[in-house]
Amino acid sequence: MSGSQTDDVPKGPTSPARRVRRRRRVDYAGYLYIAPAILLVVVFFVVPLVMTAWMSLHNWPLIGRIRWIGFGNYIALWNDQRFWHALGFTVYYTVWATIGLLAVGLALALFVEKPRPGIGFYRTAYFLPVVVGFASASLLWAWLSNVDSGLFSPVAQWLGLTAAPYNLLADFDAAFWSVTIMVIWKVSGFYMIILMSGLQAIPTDFYEAARIDGANYRQRFLHITLPLIRRSLVLALILSVTGSMLAFDQFYIILAGGPQNQTLTAVYWIFNQSFVSFRLGYGSALSMVLLAILLVLSLVQLQFLQSREDRR
Amino acid sequence: MKRLTLLAAVTAAALASAAPALADSFTLWVRADGSTFMPKIVDAFNASHQTKAELQIVPNAELVPKYAVAAASGNAPDALSLDLIYTPSFAAAGQLEDMTDLAKSLPYYASLSQAHLSVGTFEGHIYGVPFSADSSVLIWNKDLFKQAGLDPEKGPTTWAEIRADAEKVKKLGPDIYGYYFSGNCGGCNIFTFTPLIWASGGDIFSADGKTAKLDSPQMRDAVAFYQSMVKDGLVPAGSRTDTGSNFFAAFATGKIGIAPSGAFAIGALNTQYPNLHYGVTFLPGKTGGWSSFAGGDNFVVTKGTKKLALIKEFLEFAYSLPGQTLLAKYGSLPIRSDIAKEALAGLDSRYLVAAEAMAKGKTPYSVVFNDLINSANGPWNTTLNKVFFADAAAIEPALKECDATMQSIIDAAK
Numbered sequence: 001m002s003g004s005q006t007d008d009v010p011k012g013p014t015s016p017a018r019r020v021r022r023r024r025r026v027d028y029a030g031y032l033y034i035a036p037a038i039l040l041v042v043v044f045f046v047v048p049l050v051m052t053a054w055m056s057l058h059n060w061p062l063i064g065r066i067r068w069i070g071f072g073n074y075i076a077l078w079n080d081q082r083f084w085h086a087l088g089f090t091v092y093y094t095v096w097a098t099i100g101l102l103a104v105g106l107a108l109a110l111f112v113e114k115p116r117p118g119i120g121f122y123r124t125a126y127f128l129p130v131v132v133g134f135a136s137a138s139l140l141w142a143w144l145s146n147v148d149s150g151l152f153s154p155v156a157q158w159l160g161l162t163a164a165p166y167n168l169l170a171d172f173d174a175a176f177w178s179v180t181i182m183v184i185w186k187v188s189g190f191y192m193i194i195l196m197s198g199l200q201a202i203p204t205d206f207y208e209a210a211r212i213d214g215a216n217y218r219q220r221f222l223h224i225t226l227p228l229i230r231r232s233l234v235l236a237l238i239l240s241v242t243g244s245m246l247a248f249d250q251f252y253i254i255l256a257g258g259p260q261n262q263t264l265t266a267v268y269w270i271f272n273q274s275f276v277s278f279r280l281g282y283g284s285a286l287s288m289v290l291l292a293i294l295l296v297l298s299l300v301q302l303q304f305l306q307s308r309e310d311r312r
Numbered sequence: 313m314k315r316l317t318l319l320a321a322v323t324a325a326a327l328a329s330a331a332p333a334l335a336d337s338f339t340l341w342v343r344a345d346g347s348t349f350m351p352k353i354v355d356a357f358n359a360s361h362q363t364k365a366e367l368q369i370v371p372n373a374e375l376v377p378k379y380a381v382a383a384a385s386g387n388a389p390d391a392l393s394l395d396l397i398y399t400p401s402f403a404a405a406g407q408l409e410d411m412t413d414l415a416k417s418l419p420y421y422a423s424l425s426q427a428h429l430s431v432g433t434f435e436g437h438i439y440g441v442p443f444s445a446d447s448s449v450l451i452w453n454k455d456l457f458k459q460a461g462l463d464p465e466k467g468p469t470t471w472a473e474i475r476a477d478a479e480k481v482k483k484l485g486p487d488i489y490g491y492y493f494s495g496n497c498g499g500c501n502i503f504t505f506t507p508l509i510w511a512s513g514g515d516i517f518s519a520d521g522k523t524a525k526l527d528s529p530q531m532r533d534a535v536a537f538y539q540s541m542v543k544d545g546l547v548p549a550g551s552r553t554d555t556g557s558n559f560f561a562a563f564a565t566g567k568i569g570i571a572p573s574g575a576f577a578i579g580a581l582n583t584q585y586p587n588l589h590y591g592v593t594f595l596p597g598k599t600g601g602w603s604s605f606a607g608g609d610n611f612v613v614t615k616g617t618k619k620l621a622l623i624k625e626f627l628e629f630a631y632s633l634p635g636q637t638l639l640a641k642y643g644s645l646p647i648r649s650d651i652a653k654e655a656l657a658g659l660d661s662r663y664l665v666a667a668e669a670m671a672k673g674k675t676p677y678s679v680v681f682n683d684l685i686n687s688a689n690g691p692w693n694t695t696l697n698k699v700f701f702a703d704a705a706a707i708e709p710a711l712k713e714c715d716a717t718m719q720s721i722i723d724a725a726k
Contacts, residue, residue, distance in 0.1 A: 062380040064405030148550035148558075169553040170701070256555045256688040258496055260698050264689060275377060276687045277680075278401075 052284045060281030073285035086269040094244035100184040105191025113199045127189040138253035141182045172262045198232025238301045337364040338619035339389040343375045349642035363622045390617040396610040397681040403434035404679045409613040412438040423650035427606030427675040440610030442647035447670035448503045448605040452570045454589040467593035478546045481569030490546035492568040497556035498693030502685045503605045504572030508534045511597030521677035524718035527711040575666035579643040592662040606673025680725045691717040
């Protein structure tokens with residue numbers, strides 16, 4: 001995107017002919033070094049990607065005859081209300097999950113940033129849920145939120161918050177927030193680490209100077225802390241948006257897409273089309289579209305990071 | 313990407329399992345539900361025959377994808393014990409060998425389970441023959457009935473009786489409930505809820521499975537019946553979000569008066585909860601009569617296999633009286649009505665109710681059964697989950713909408 005300008009800049013006194021020869025030799029060695037990595041990328045990314053694209057142009061049932069249909073799947077997809085609805089829900093979830101993750105992650109990072117007695121315990125405690133698998137965490141919360149045999153409903157009743165057993169997973173809002181809060185509990189420790197490293201890179205002189213100039217905590221946070229951890233924030237943002245757009249496990253395990261399919265995510269819909277309806281070709285087409293959407297989203301975010309950088 | 317990872321995993325599993333087959337042996341797969349009775353019958357067959365069956369057990373949810381991958385690479389098993397509702401879609405995909413001649417050559421062909429054969433038949437040819445069986449029944453807790461002042465030996469025979477009994481049981485305590493069903497489980501409800509409609513004279517599909525007709529007076533009545541029990545607190549709150557994990561477990565806690573269940577529960581309750589006293593009866597219609605969902609596995613053969621003679625030998629062993637007795641002992645109901653009583657002799661008498669239910673049981677026919685019914689996100693489950701826990705005014709529009717959605721899925725598959 002940028003960077004192309006630097007290629008035109010002359011690179012010291014080497015003559016053009018020698019430069020080319022030297023470069024070529026270096027290139028060969030370089031390719032050799034990265035060959036294992038390239039092999040991995042080709043086998044596990046490029047080949048499946050090309051195969052997915054190829055499958056998306058077919059009526060490809062899990063069992064039975066495969067038939068070329070050109071862009072038929074993409075046309076069907078355009079009119080597939082349920083996919084667009086699932087995508088809409090995924091965006092809704094991404095927005096709230098990202099806000100929650102960054103806010104809680106930043107708050108935790110501010111709390112554990114400075115060394116003080118017992119801080120090791122807090123850092124470990126906040127990071128611990130990150131090492132739990134998503135499926136295990138989901139199963140744990142599925143049990144905790146079970147109205148008959150779980151924990152939340154009886155506790156709420158015991159505390160007098162609800163008069164009768166309350167089924168957390170039965171209505172959209174309660175179910176959605178149960179899952180989203182679970183995700184924030186599980187993943188915010190990871191964002192805490194990213195943001196903490198950003199915070200620790202800020203020289204303390206800045207704060208001292210500001211303090212001498214009479215800046216209060218709010219001003220120091222807004223005008224020193226936030227601008228200087230922007231790069232960590234953008235990294236966290238990209239990771240959170242990409243991860244949330246691909247959400248599947250938690251909604252599959254805790255809610256099975258319920259209540260009444262209101263929490264079907266895009267990946268869930270792809271899974272359903274491929275392995276419940278056995279339409280692999282259509283599932284591939286959906287995957288390609290989701291990939292394109294994610295690519296655009298990531299490019300936009302990277303662009304944002306880059307343009308701000310250049311201005312500096 | 314996730315999908316591809318899954319596919320890759322399945323492929324790897326299929327490749328790893330492709331063992332060289334012996335000359336006079338054939339390969340056979342079964343889903344995990346059959347992991348009790350299938351190894352027993354295979355062992356008994358292998359011990360007494362020159363021919364050997366090589367059995368592999370596959371997790372329920374992976375059976376279809378795994379078979380599909382194996383078939384694509386030419387490594388499909390010779391035979392497969394397949395959840396019978398999948399027989400039409402497998403046959404429609406041209407994956408199965410025509411078994412019409414084999415089936416009709418059996419002297420007891422006429423007494424084989426009609427429900428299995430009806431879904432095993434596609435365009436006039438038989439592609440699947442009955443193998444294992446499980447019928448839906450109603451079970452009640454005799455201890456709770458006694459405490460509630462009801463006759464512990466008499467199960468309900470109409471919807472009104474179910475309701476009246478459930479009300480009395482509910483009065484026993486705040487954590488005891490009259491009735492239980494898994495309110496967010498399409499598979500559970502096709503198994504136990506549709507018989508209530510069938511027994512009342514209704515149905516959910518046309519006979520050829522090509523027209524959805526859920527919106528019928530019988531269906532509306534049955535939904536209203538469940539709805540009123542939910543509204544009056546006879547059903548635990550967890551029912552609404554139970555995706556099937558409590559289908560058996562809820563009744564086993566001993567705090568549920570009445571629950572629709574299956575023949576499988578008899579064996580499971582007897583072995584795991586020997587102190588729970590329960591009775592088994594038929595799933596009744598609104599004002600009497602009864603019906604049942606005939607479930608279980610059909611035995612199908614992969615198209616192009618050269619082992620048909622060996623497979624026939626195995627089937628004849630499974631269909632014989634010793635075979636049927638062995639299957640019954642390990643939890644599968646007999647699928648031959650002419651020797652069912654003999655095969656069940658000496659077993660818990662409650663099996664006889666389930667066997668009778670099986671003999672008169674029905675199985676809905678559809679090539680897109682998974683999409684329509686079993687999928688947690690399909691129209692059947694979504695609609696029932698909505699109407700069971702809504703109010704009376706919601707029933708008719710929801711059923712009409714469900715019919716339209718189902719019809720569009722059926723039409724798209726043509």
